Amino acid sequence: MSVDNSLLEAYNQTTFPLIGHSKRNIQILKEALNDSDESMDSDVYGKGKLIEDFQNNMAEYLGKESAVFFPSGTMAQQIALRIWCDKKGLKKVAYHPLCHLEIHEEDGLKELHHIESILLADHSRTVQLEDVLSMNEDVSCLLLELPQREIGGQLPDYADLEAISAYCREKGIMLHLDGARLFEILPYFQKSAAEICKLFDSVYVSFYKGIGGIAGAILAGDEAFTKESKVWKRRHGGDLISLYPYIISADYYFKQRLPKMGQYYEEARELAGFYNQCHAIITKPLVPVSNMFHVHLDVTKAKLEAILLAIYEETSIGLTPSIRELSESSCYFEVHIGERYANVPKAGIKQVFQMLDERIR
Amino acid sequence: MSVDNSLLEAYNQTTFPLIGHSKRNIQILKEALNDSDESMDSDVYGKGKLIEDFQNNMAEYLGKESAVFFPSGTMAQQIALRIWCDKKGLKKVAYHPLCHLEIHEEDGLKELHHIESILLADHSRTVQLEDVLSMNEDVSCLLLELPQREIGGQLPDYADLEAISAYCREKGIMLHLDGARLFEILPYFQKSAAEICKLFDSVYVSFYKGIGGIAGAILAGDEAFTKESKVWKRRHGGDLISLYPYIISADYYFKQRLPKMGQYYEEARELAGFYNQCHAIITKPLVPVSNMFHVHLDVTKAKLEAILLAIYEETSIGLTPSIRELSESSCYFEVHIGERYANVPKAGIKQVFQMLDERIR
Known part of the structure; x- marks a missing residue:
């Protein structure tokens, strides 16, 4: 067994794991289904009241003409970019180098759609107006991910966003929102989802991040766009005869947890504060702007693992199930807040961070 | 409301609809989940005991080295053909003109994978050895669908199948099985699934036709093939974080209904016999070779609809929810047998066919 697995197992055995909503087991589906009438068709x-109602509700919530439920964001976003490229007749898009399409999809965008990507900004920051202004290549579409997950969930200034949107409209560049964690940034921006989505031509949102559903995504935009997306959904093999297990759970947990995004955000700020009080630890961003952040540590991965294993054993509080190496002497891990954090005794959390601070020196 | 809809609604209101297992409602998922431990991860x-166990069981059942669960057959089959085309360096495949990839997938094979299709045989019959021998173009892969759904579920002779397989092996043409209804033909062929699959290099099977699950498919082949299929599954957006709602129901109904394929097949033969005793009606095939067949009628669609609406009303037995026009004076519909047929009183069925025979004249 690798050391990584022992940390995961020790984390899973703690009474109080800090991250997320709950274990990913089939109780999540059972709970959502308990609420549903078994005779529901x-x-x-892609047809029928169950899917159409959800799509209509999400279109309205996002302030878009129309919305389509997809089994995955990977599928939804490739298709969005393909449609915009076809519309403009240019197979080129721009996004951040740590965009999901660039690093997590086995190059589906290139292998299936033959779309070229122009990378803007770098690993330290989000895409800003300047990056867009200084692009010296024409693109059909710019994708912005809000918040930028792989750099701890950072956000651009809202004014910058508005300026990027205005510039793209002026230049005829379609603007697509990777809103995998859109619900999670509403409390920080103090905007409605529709207000933010108004800046974009198309929007993808996910139901298994902050919402905690099982899988699935919504792609929204104007009627012509979503109509074409359904054709591509079938081509991709995503037009399943039945998507209802995902839709029912998306709907159930959306209603339950959308109102709690403010709480998760406040708790993320509190927890990041605890980390930042420790020696050799800093969070990115320093003050979270959503329910997530990254924890960067100036210690070796091996040393941190040993420290955490002992802390989990002694306190039964779990900080993270895994750690990623950054260099020979540094490492990091990701934190996102859900239902669990509120259930952990504060005194225990303070004790954990005292221990961490002492042992990491 | 169109006439088509009234037939569907009248059918759904009969006490004894003859086709399939049950209504497609969420009770199907609830029943499958009742059997499962809620703490199951x-x-x-694509990782974890739940998916890996099912994949291993299906690989063993199909007699293949390895198997991968896919959300849809559309995705699985495009990927299978792509892998074989890449292996041979030739983007050309052969299949029947009514192949699912040719008529139901919005040309995903062509639009996403740029694979050209050569059409063998015609609308009246299945692909035979002669068609393969007389192909005057080189192809990477031949796809055979057993049974050929769109022509009533017809099958080639088993000896012909074996000869096609031997020829393809000799010529280096990969042979792929569209086994969407493979389980359903085992009683007729009197072969195990593994015996049939042995003739093919790759195999797709479905879990929501005869099995009656919710959605999902298995793609099986050798280790190198399935490994590559997982890369393409991610590219297509099919590598969902969780596929378990489909896997649990596939597993549950597979165990329950695989042993009943013989019964469904016998019942299909019986029901086809009733149809064939009627004036102006013939089934294709004349004697079914699976649980399905098509009913062809030498009457107008409008006349048949009127007759059926009256029969459903008078007997509360439903023959079909929909009818498709073939010409100005003929039409057809599809029948597939599942759990429902055995529950219908035989006297009622005989009365229905007496009425149908009298009124269709």
């Missing part, structure tokens, strides 16, 4: 190839 | 991006 399945959706059938 | 979700699969996570």
Whole structure:
């Protein structure tokens, strides 16, 4: 067994794991289904009350003409970019170098759609107006991820966003929102989802991050756009005869947890504060702007693992299930807040951070 | 409301609809989940006991080295053909003109994978050895669908299948099985699934036709093939964080209904016999070779609808929810047998066919 696995197992055995909502087990589906009438008809190839109601509700919530439920964001976003590229007749898009499409999709965008990517900004920051202004290549579409997950969930200034949107409209560049964690940034921006989405031509949101559903995504935009997206959904093999297990759970947890995004955000700020009081630890961003952040530590991965294993054993509080090496002498891990954090005794959390601070020196 | 909808609604209101297992409602998922321990861990991006156990069981059942669970057959089959085309360096495949990839997938094979299709045989019959021998173009892969759904679920002779397989092996043409209804033909062929699959290099099977699950498919082949299929599954957006709602129901109904394929097949033969005793009606095939067949009628669609609406009303037995026009004076519909047929009183069925025979004249 690798050391990584022992940390994961020790984390899973703590009474109080700090991250997320709950264990990913089938109780999540059972709970969502308990609420549903068993005689409710399945959706059938994208049709039927169950899927259409959810799509209509999400279109309204996001302030878009129309919305389509997809099994995955990977599928939804490739398709969005393909549609915009076809519309402009230019297979080129721009996004951040740590965009999901660039690093997590086995190059589906290039291998299936033959779309070239122009990378803006760098690993330390989000895409800003300047990056867009100084692009010296024409693109069909710019994708912005809010918040930028792989750099701890950072956000651009809202004014910068508005300026990027205005510039893109002027230049005829379609603007797509990777809103995998859009619900999670509403409390910081103090905007409605529709206000933010108004800046974009198309929007993808996910239901298994902050919402904690099982899987699935919504892609929203104007009627012509979503109509074309359904054709591509079928081509990708995503037009399943029934998507209702995902839709029912998306709907159930969306209603339950959307109102709690403010709480998760406040708790993330509190927890980041605890980390930042420790020696050799800093969070990115320093003050979270959503329910997530990254914890960077100037210690070796091996040393941190040993420290955490002992702390989990002694306190039964779990900080993270895994650690990633950054260099020979530094490492980091990701934190996102859900239902669990509120259930952990504050005194225990303070004790954990005292221990961490002492042992990491 | 169109006439088509009234037939569907009248069918759904009969006490004894003859086709399939049950209504497609969420009770299907609830029943499958009742059997499962709620603390069972979700699969996570294709990993975990839940998905791996099912994949291993299916690989063994199909007699293949390895198997991968896919959200849809559309995705699985495009990927299978892509892998074989890449292996041979030739983007050309052969299949029947009514192949699912040719008529139901919005040309995903062409639009996403740029694979050209050569059409063998015609609308009246299945692909035979002669068609393969007389192909005057080189192809990477031949796809055979057993049974050929769109022509009533017809099958080639088993000896012909074996000869096609031997020829393809000799010529280096990869042979792929569209086994969407493979389980359903085992009683007729009197072969195990593994015996049939042995003739093919790759195999797709579905879990929501005869099995009656919610959605999902297995793609099986050798280790190198399935490994590559997982890369393409991610590219397509099919590598969902959790596929367990489909896997649990596939597993549950597979165990329950695989042993009943013989019964469904016998019942299909019986029901086809009733149709064939009627004036102006013939089934394709004349004697079914699986649980399905098509009913062809030498009457107008409008006349048949009127007759059926009256029969459903008078007997509360439903023959079909929909009818498709073939010409100005003929039409057809599809029948597939599942759990429902055995529950319908035989006297009622005989009465229905007496009425149908009298009124269709």
